[in-house]
Amino acid sequence: xxVSEHFFRHESGRLVAALTRLFxxxxxxLAEDVAQHAFCRALEVWKxxxxxxxxxxxxxxxxxxxxxxxxxxxxxxxxxxxELSRLGASSRPVEDxxxxxxxxxxxxxxxxxxxxRMMFSCCQPGLPIPAQIALILNVLCGFGAAEIASxxxxxxxxxxxxxARGKKLLARKRSLFDLSDADLEPRLRAVRQALYLLxxxxxxxxxxxxxxxxxxxxxxxxxSALLCDGFASSTATLTSTxxxxxxxxxxxLNAARLPAxxxxxxxxxxxxxxxxxxWDARLVERGLDHFERSRAGAELSAFHVExxxxxxxxxxxxxxxxxxxxxxxxxxRLLSVAPSPVAALSRAIAxxxxxxxxxxxxxxxxLENVVQLRTFPFFHAALGELELRLGDGASARAHLQxxxxxxxxxxxxxxxxxxxxxxxx
Numbered sequence: 001x002x003v004s005e006h007f008f009r010h011e012s013g014r015l016v017a018a019l020t021r022l023f024x025x026x027x028x029x030l031a032e033d034v035a036q037h038a039f040c041r042a043l044e045v046w047k048x049x050x051x052x053x054x055x056x057x058x059x060x061x062x063x064x065x066x067x068x069x070x071x072x073x074x075x076x077x078x079x080x081x082x083e084l085s086r087l088g089a090s091s092r093p094v095e096d097x098x099x100x101x102x103x104x105x106x107x108x109x110x111x112x113x114x115x116x117r118m119m120f121s122c123c124q125p126g127l128p129i130p131a132q133i134a135l136i137l138n139v140l141c142g143f144g145a146a147e148i149a150s151x152x153x154x155x156x157x158x159x160x161x162x163x164a165r166g167k168k169l170l171a172r173k174r175s176l177f178d179l180s181d182a183d184l185e186p187r188l189r190a191v192r193q194a195l196y197l198l199x200x201x202x203x204x205x206x207x208x209x210x211x212x213x214x215x216x217x218x219x220x221x222x223x224s225a226l227l228c229d230g231f232a233s234s235t236a237t238l239t240s241t242x243x244x245x246x247x248x249x250x251x252x253l254n255a256a257r258l259p260a261x262x263x264x265x266x267x268x269x270x271x272x273x274x275x276x277x278x279w280d281a282r283l284v285e286r287g288l289d290h291f292e293r294s295r296a297g298a299e300l301s302a303f304h305v306e307x308x309x310x311x312x313x314x315x316x317x318x319x320x321x322x323x324x325x326x327x328x329x330x331x332x333r334l335l336s337v338a339p340s341p342v343a344a345l346s347r348a349i350a351x352x353x354x355x356x357x358x359x360x361x362x363x364x365x366x367l368e369n370v371v372q373l374r375t376f377p378f379f380h381a382a383l384g385e386l387e388l389r390l391g392d393g394a395s396a397r398a399h400l401q402x403x404x405x406x407x408x409x410x411x412x413x414x415x416x417x418x419x420x421x422x423x424x425x
Contacts, residue, residue, distance in 0.1 A: 008039055010219060011056060013140035015063045017114035021105045022067055025121060026171040028139070034070060038063040060106055068102045109232035115140065116231050116239060119194075119223070120177040123187035124169050132187075134159060135166035136194040141219055147201070179231060184238055191227065192247050192303070195220050199251050203258075211411035212262050217255045224248045228290065242297030245290045246304040252287030253310035256280040268415040272319045284314050302338035305330055324354035341372040345379055357389040377406040381416060388423055397423045 012035060019031035038059050052058045104110060122135040137143040149159040177187070202216025227244040230237050260278040263269050291307050309330045316322040331347035344367055352360025364383055373379040384399035400420040407413040 008142045011059050012142035017118045018105050018111045021114045026174045034066050064106050071098050113231040117176040119191045120187045123190040131162045131166050132190040133194040138163050195224050211409050221251050242294045243301045246294035246307045249287045249290035249307040252283045253314050256283035305334040341370045357386045361386045377403040393423050
């Protein structure tokens, strides 16, 4: 990944949130332009001088100076920037007040709160949930329209229109969402779903460039942590709910496997073959802590069940010693709470570990006509692995060849080619 893309992913949302505090939600486009200016300036300067010791601080400082220049160019700053009225009145000269407002807008605690407000602002009631999710991924996570279209399984042109409509609606609201409003809960559900999709896009998404993008998982973890921490300006825990903790638990426990998910050559490693000593113990501990906190409420969400599955895997000393009966039961619960083809596929694979390949093949046979799985390479790969375990090399090769044709990136192709080669022995 290039330096520019890496820092855009990690810093874009922070910059845009701080800048929107200054310019107002109706000037979101200007906030994005100023953030983009900071990244372009970084490319110019770092190419000559090298990357600074604290590139994040460098980007914030550059955006801060640019924002002050923009505000200075507007002789009537308060009329131009409605959000400035939230920063406090002052009898000092406008120039001093602007500089002070910009400084406060870029304080770490302020940026954290504004990112939360931005996340919830993107979830306008007038927008369909897919459009809310797309807006969060675009504004706060730096996703382009093509990547969001891939994550949400829609066309790029349609996604561009969806994002544009969302930004127009956000602009009409002028100010950002107040986290104390009574309609926070439905928006919170949309925010959590967006972060879940962001994490999955990094963990096992359909990117043509790479099968695993840890930086996207890190960004989802960071935004999820904002929900669990709440906002600095209040002692209320409006966003720090048991379901928010369940989502963070799921992300932490899955992210803990990332160091073992790809080998030194950049090739994918099957879950059954991962070196568990390479799992990130710090993330496992964080995940278990979030899971304990998630059990405080009465709600049972899909995130709770998926997190419980991740806990079962993280608690097993080895793949062979995994409690597959518990995992099958948890997938049964997940399918009752939030049915999906991928969950059904995962359940069938778990049944194969518990009851044998023949039982798993019977389960997968029921899924062969599910449209969403026909183009999913690892559905065909699972069939191939089962046929190989059952001794039918020809059938295994046919399924693995079908999986190979559907591979979405080079890492998946190399992984499937290795599995295909194993059928020759």
